[in-house]
Amino acid sequence: MPAMPPPVSDAPLDGSSDDAHAMGLAPVTILRQIAAACTYPELLEDPAVPEGARCRAQRILQEMEAGNIGGYNHEHRDLAVPRRVARFLQRRDGAPSDPRSIVLTNGTSSILPFMMSLLVDVTSPCPTGVLVPVPGPPVHAGAAALAGAVAVPYQLAEERGWAVDVDMVRQELRRAQARCHPKVLCVVNPGDPTGHVLSWQNMVDIIQLVAEENLLLLADEGQQDRAFDPDHPFVSFKRVLWEMGAPFSSTIQLVSFYSLSKSIAGESGFRVGFLELVNVEQGVVRPFQLAQSIPRPCVLGRILLDILMDPPDKGDPIQQALEEQRQGLCRHLAHQWQLLQEVLGQGSLCCQPGQGGARACPRLQLPPRALRQAQELGLEPDVFFCQQLLEATGVLLAPGSEFGQPEGTYHVVVSLLPPAPTLERVLLALTHFHATFIQAFS
Amino acid sequence: MPAMPPPVSDAPLDGSSDDAHAMGLAPVTILRQIAAACTYPELLEDPAVPEGARCRAQRILQEMEAGNIGGYNHEHRDLAVPRRVARFLQRRDGAPSDPRSIVLTNGTSSILPFMMSLLVDVTSPCPTGVLVPVPGPPVHAGAAALAGAVAVPYQLAEERGWAVDVDMVRQELRRAQARCHPKVLCVVNPGDPTGHVLSWQNMVDIIQLVAEENLLLLADEGQQDRAFDPDHPFVSFKRVLWEMGAPFSSTIQLVSFYSLSKSIAGESGFRVGFLELVNVEQGVVRPFQLAQSIPRPCVLGRILLDILMDPPDKGDPIQQALEEQRQGLCRHLAHQWQLLQEVLGQGSLCCQPGQGGARACPRLQLPPRALRQAQELGLEPDVFFCQQLLEATGVLLAPGSEFGQPEGTYHVVVSLLPPAPTLERVLLALTHFHATFIQAFS
Numbered sequence: 001m002p003a004m005p006p007p008v009s010d011a012p013l014d015g016s017s018d019d020a021h022a023m024g025l026a027p028v029t030i031l032r033q034i035a036a037a038c039t040y041p042e043l044l045e046d047p048a049v050p051e052g053a054r055c056r057a058q059r060i061l062q063e064m065e066a067g068n069i070g071g072y073n074h075e076h077r078d079l080a081v082p083r084r085v086a087r088f089l090q091r092r093d094g095a096p097s098d099p100r101s102i103v104l105t106n107g108t109s110s111i112l113p114f115m116m117s118l119l120v121d122v123t124s125p126c127p128t129g130v131l132v133p134v135p136g137p138p139v140h141a142g143a144a145a146l147a148g149a150v151a152v153p154y155q156l157a158e159e160r161g162w163a164v165d166v167d168m169v170r171q172e173l174r175r176a177q178a179r180c181h182p183k184v185l186c187v188v189n190p191g192d193p194t195g196h197v198l199s200w201q202n203m204v205d206i207i208q209l210v211a212e213e214n215l216l217l218l219a220d221e222g223q224q225d226r227a228f229d230p231d232h233p234f235v236s237f238k239r240v241l242w243e244m245g246a247p248f249s250s251t252i253q254l255v256s257f258y259s260l261s262k263s264i265a266g267e268s269g270f271r272v273g274f275l276e277l278v279n280v281e282q283g284v285v286r287p288f289q290l291a292q293s294i295p296r297p298c299v300l301g302r303i304l305l306d307i308l309m310d311p312p313d314k315g316d317p318i319q320q321a322l323e324e325q326r327q328g329l330c331r332h333l334a335h336q337w338q339l340l341q342e343v344l345g346q347g348s349l350c351c352q353p354g355q356g357g358a359r360a361c362p363r364l365q366l367p368p369r370a371l372r373q374a375q376e377l378g379l380e381p382d383v384f385f386c387q388q389l390l391e392a393t394g395v396l397l398a399p400g401s402e403f404g405q406p407e408g409t410y411h412v413v414v415s416l417l418p419p420a421p422t423l424e425r426v427l428l429a430l431t432h433f434h435a436t437f438i439q440a441f442s
Numbered sequence: 443m444p445a446m447p448p449p450v451s452d453a454p455l456d457g458s459s460d461d462a463h464a465m466g467l468a469p470v471t472i473l474r475q476i477a478a479a480c481t482y483p484e485l486l487e488d489p490a491v492p493e494g495a496r497c498r499a500q501r502i503l504q505e506m507e508a509g510n511i512g513g514y515n516h517e518h519r520d521l522a523v524p525r526r527v528a529r530f531l532q533r534r535d536g537a538p539s540d541p542r543s544i545v546l547t548n549g550t551s552s553i554l555p556f557m558m559s560l561l562v563d564v565t566s567p568c569p570t571g572v573l574v575p576v577p578g579p580p581v582h583a584g585a586a587a588l589a590g591a592v593a594v595p596y597q598l599a600e601e602r603g604w605a606v607d608v609d610m611v612r613q614e615l616r617r618a619q620a621r622c623h624p625k626v627l628c629v630v631n632p633g634d635p636t637g638h639v640l641s642w643q644n645m646v647d648i649i650q651l652v653a654e655e656n657l658l659l660l661a662d663e664g665q666q667d668r669a670f671d672p673d674h675p676f677v678s679f680k681r682v683l684w685e686m687g688a689p690f691s692s693t694i695q696l697v698s699f700y701s702l703s704k705s706i707a708g709e710s711g712f713r714v715g716f717l718e719l720v721n722v723e724q725g726v727v728r729p730f731q732l733a734q735s736i737p738r739p740c741v742l743g744r745i746l747l748d749i750l751m752d753p754p755d756k757g758d759p760i761q762q763a764l765e766e767q768r769q770g771l772c773r774h775l776a777h778q779w780q781l782l783q784e785v786l787g788q789g790s791l792c793c794q795p796g797q798g799g800a801r802a803c804p805r806l807q808l809p810p811r812a813l814r815q816a817q818e819l820g821l822e823p824d825v826f827f828c829q830q831l832l833e834a835t836g837v838l839l840a841p842g843s844e845f846g847q848p849e850g851t852y853h854v855v856v857s858l859l860p861p862a863p864t865l866e867r868v869l870l871a872l873t874h875f876h877a878t879f880i881q882a883f884s
Contacts, residue, residue: 021512032482039742040471040478040491048490049482069711070463072703106548106713110737114555114588122564122590139734146556146735148564261514269511269741271548271713292581293588295552295737299711300481 012390015426016398016413018192018358020266023417025329028265030321031307034060035300038069052317060303069299077104077296081306085274088309095242095249101277103288104302106295108222108257108273112143114294115255115275118284119183119216120148129182130218131169134404135162135194135361135411137220140186149184152176155406158363161352162196166205173213185215190223190234193361193403193413195337195354197232203240207248216280217252222259222273227356228330228337234356238278254278260305262358264325272301333358336416336423343424347431348438358417361400364410364434370441382410388437393429454832457868458840458855460634460800462708465859467771470707472763473749476502477742480511494759502745511741519546519738523748527716530751537684537691543719545730546744548737550664550699550715554585556736557697557717560726561625561658562590571624572660573611576846577604577636577803577853579662582628591626594618597848600805603794604638608647615655627657632665632676635803635845635855637779637796639674645682649690658722659694664701664715669798670772670779676798680720696720702747704800706768714743775800778858778865785866789873790880800859803842806852806876812883824852830879835871 017023030053037043037057044054044061063080064073082102089097105111120128130144134153141151154172157165164187173182187206189198198206210217219237227234238256242249256276261268277285288294297305313319337354344351344362351362366381374384382399389412390396400411414426459465472495479485479499486496486503505522506515524544531539547553562570572586576595583593596614599607606629615624629648631640640648652659661679669676680698684691698718703710719727730736739747755761779796786793786804793804808823816826824841831854832838842853856868 019508019514021510022508022514025512027510027512029482029484036478036482036485039481040474042471043478043490046490048485048488066461066464066711068463068469070467070469070707070709072461072464072710106552106737109734110548110552113735117559117588142733143735146559146729146733265512267512268514269508271738271740287588291584291588292551293555293585295548296713298713298740298743300742301740 012394012396013422013426014396014415015418015430016193016359016396016415018262018415018417019268020261020358020417021268023415024419024422025266025417027267028321028325030318031265031267031304034307034318035303038300038303050317056307056318060306064299069303071299073299076299077302081302081309082274084306084309085276087311089238089276091311093236093239093242095238097238097276100289101280101285103275103277103294104297104305105257105273105275106297107261107271108220108259109139109143110295111257111273111275112139113146115218115284116143116147116149116184118287122148124181127180128184129176129180130184130186131173131176131182131215132186133164133188133191134406135400136186136188136403137192138402140188140218140220150176150180152180152182153404156191156194156196158352158406158409162191162194162361163202164198164206166209169209170213182213183216184218185210186218186220187237188220189237190227190356192223192357193359193398194352195357195360195416196352197227197229197234197356199232200235200240203235203237204244207237207241207244207252210252211248217254219254219256221256222262223357224258225264225326226262226329226333226358228333229355232355238276241278251279253280255280260301260308263308264322264329265304265308267301267304270298270301270304272297272305274305333416335420339420339423340414340416340427343427343431347435349431349434354416358415360414360416361403361411362414362430364400364412365438366410367438367441370437373441382412385410385437386412389430389433392436393433395426395429397426397430454836454838455864455868456838456857457860457872458635458801458838458857460704460857460859461710462703462800462859463710465857466861466864467708467859469709470763470767472760473707473709473746476749476760477745480742480745492759498749498760502748506741511745513741515741518741519744523744523751524716526748526751527718529753531680531718533753535678535681535684537680539680539718542731543722543727545717545719545736546739546747547699547715547717548739549703549713550662550701551581551585552737553699553715553717554581555588557660557726558585558589558591558626560729564590566623569622570626571618571622572626572628573615573618573624573657574628575606575630575633576848577842578628578630578845579634580844582630582660582662592618592622594622594624595846598633598636598638600794600848600851604633604636604803605644606640606648608651611651612655624655625658626660627652628660628662629679630662631679632669632798634665634799635801635840636794637799637802637858638794639669639671639676639798641674642677642682645677645679646686649679649683649686649694652694653690659696661696661698663698664704665799666700667706667768668704668771668775668800670775671797674797680718683720693721695722697722702743702750705750706764706771707746707750709743709746712740712743712746714739714747716747775858777862781862781865782856782858782869785869785873789877791873791876796858800857802856802858803845803853804856804872806842806854807880808852809880809883812879815883824854827852827879828854831872831875834875834878837868837871839868839872
């Protein structure tokens with residue numbers, strides 16, 4: 001085991017972020033070239049941007065009704081791009097997709113409260129319940145609260161690689177019925193911050209539960225491009241639904257989310273994604289088609305999303321660059337997960353293997369004395385650990401309690417996105433400090 | 443009066459849009475150059491972009507914590523840009539502005555429902571009322587409905603240049619108290635689609651009303667850059683409030699909105715604006731500071747907004763270009779309003795003079811027989827007129843009923859943004875057809 005590196009500069013080293021570009025992922029150059037040429041059309045005639053990018057930018061601008069990225073371009077947003085998203089989904093899932101059921105968004109987090117508010121019956125004295133995974137992104141519970149609904153946490157099965165334990169979901173649902181009317185089940189696949197990819201059978205079980213309990217399935221599939229393990233490929237809920245056939249394929253209400261931030265392009269700064277509404281009742285679909293108030297992506301964000309939706313084509317320099325990025329990102333994530341297991345394996349932290357995310361959620365061993373001290377300080381035990389870790393090593397990790405965690409267990413969240421030397425520094429600091437911490441409180 | 447032009451191509455000519463770039467406003471080149479260089483940083487070394495733009499782009503990228511527009515760059519969004527917005531507001535108003543009370547938005551329409559939802563008490567059996575101007579942008583009433591509030595329309599005083607008639611607002615408020623609890627007064631200044639700019643005295647009266655009735659003043663000041671008449675300058679509610687002094691300046695709850703779409707840059711496609719919260723209670727301020735779910739602008743949109751907030755500086759090529767754009771836009775709007783009055787003056791439509799908007803709202807004279815025929819067809823009379831106008835001339839105008847209008851009056855909405863020849867075509871078609879229509883139904 002290498003020697004523990006000394007605390008570095010004054011600024012803490014953020015070891016938990018899933019912000020790809022901030023963590024060092026390089027942008028796909030040709031996408032940026034196209035965006036630059038669309039922004040400043042004089043570049044369409046300038047060798048500063050390669051020809052392939054210029055041609056594509058020209059085609060994109062011609063298609064926009066304003067002829068310019070400075071206009072609203074409603075048709076581009078509501079018709080042209082959704083048509084290509086629907087074609088992408090058809091290729092991905094082998095199932096039909098209707099462009100009118102595709103809504104371009106300003107990112108998952110800002111559309112969630114809008115969507116949930118459509119499911120909430122404000123006139124009912126019994127609030128709407130939204131089942132959210134634990135651990136999971138805090139944004140689902142937050143959106144439920146903003147929409148006037150009640151979040152109902154359900155625990156993922158850590159020992160089974162963070163699978164969804166359908167019996168446990170049902171148990172929570174039954175318990176929650178005393179205080180709310182559970183209408184929505186949120187599932188995050190690939191998982192965040194857990195990094196798991198759901199198995200086909202697990203997804204079938206989830207759909208059956210959703211059918212039996214008459215829930216709407218809200219599938220946050222934003223990290224689909226980050227599934228790197230060929231033995232555990234990402235499969236969309238839409239595809240499983242379709243292959244299960246009637247009555248599931250024609251009745252289960254499914255809303256699936258995609259995000260550019262977590263795509264191979266990793267472009268969080270452009271604030272764009274989409275959702276697909278499948279079998280969703282008209283009362284929920286119509287506001288999406290009508291409301292001016294839906295947070296909309298900027299035109300450049302839509303352009304990048306649109307390009308990502310193109311079919312693979314070896315002859316096309318853009319698709320070639322995207323394929324290289326995809327392979328590079330998957331290799332990188334696979335390598336980082338392996339590094340994580342290797343370094344953690346030398347200490348007493350353990351972590352479920354990941355197959356498709358940019359973050360891992362290793363489990364801490366906290367001695368009873370540490371728990372007591374945290375309690376005296378009025379802190380969650382994992383927050384106490386992370387504060388001590390930061391002070392001792394300069395490494396900033398998010399405590400598991402920010403994402404929720406199975407009762408009586410404590411975790412930290414580690415990002416797999418940084419370059420290998422940075423991740424190694426984070427992991428070594430964590431492993432060494434964890435050992436020191438256990439010793440100090442034993 | 444020139445001969446009536448024949449109907450043009452198959453595609454209808456949209457004569458009502460306030461989408462600046464779609465209507466022909468040219469982008470500010472140097473803003474686009476900066477955005478392109480930030481997008482594709484290889485341009486920082488390339489003469490394809492002039493040096494002034496490259497230097498600025500370099501400074502912008504250095505300031506961002508991700509060093510790259512592809513990251514979330516939360517500090518840039520929550521600290522750096524709001525600081526400069528606050529400085530801009532201080533210069534504009536001569537009043538202090540706190541960066542923590544500035545929220546960058548994805549545009550006014552998508553932040554409105556979020557804001558209103560914070561003012562709605564879902565546990566109260568009496569719904570929250572939101573007073574909205576008529577005519578006015580439909581988005582305010584729409585946001586109120588989405589937030590579970592009730593829109594309470596109040597009529598602007600057409601004969602007094604669309605001023606806010608404070609007595610009429612009070613009357614509507616009293617009447618509405620039977621069915622809701624009015625908490626918010628929306629005022630749009632400069633007006634849309636009316637093009638009026640409120641006088642100082644009118645604003646003082648509005649603030650006094652707001653104080654007496656304990657309302658929150660929601661000032662949609664997005665069109666402030668479009669105030670072109672030096673005799674009727676735009677003044678912010680913040681400034682009037684400040685000059686009125688205590689107790690108004692320290693107690694009136696004010697939320698003011700700014701939008702890049704309606705700025706001199708006219709960049710609707712970047713989806714960015716901001717709001718300032720003044721004297722607003724903590725229960726409303728805190729969710730803005732905390733919620734992950736607020737629709738956020740893309741990084742490039744923030745960059746453009748940020749540049750527009752810079753102080754005027756004759757030596758700076760960027761500020762010089764912005765000043766030229768400002769003067770050009772104001773000259774253009776002044777000229778177009780004059781053209782409107784000239785052409786309409788030759789027929790029987792009349793229109794209140796405008797001082798600061800991109801749209802006008804001329805009043806139709808509809809004969810009783812036309813009203814009866816519209817009724818038989820189940821149409822609003824102005825919708826019937828607009829349909830007939832479109833069929834006869836190929837010119838598409840929005841009916842006043844889309845924006846609301848004083849009872850028993852009928853209007854059409856005309857955009858002043860298109861180039862003069864296009865506007866002239868629209869106005870001639872409208873004037874001629876209006877005459878023909880009156881004759882046909884007399």
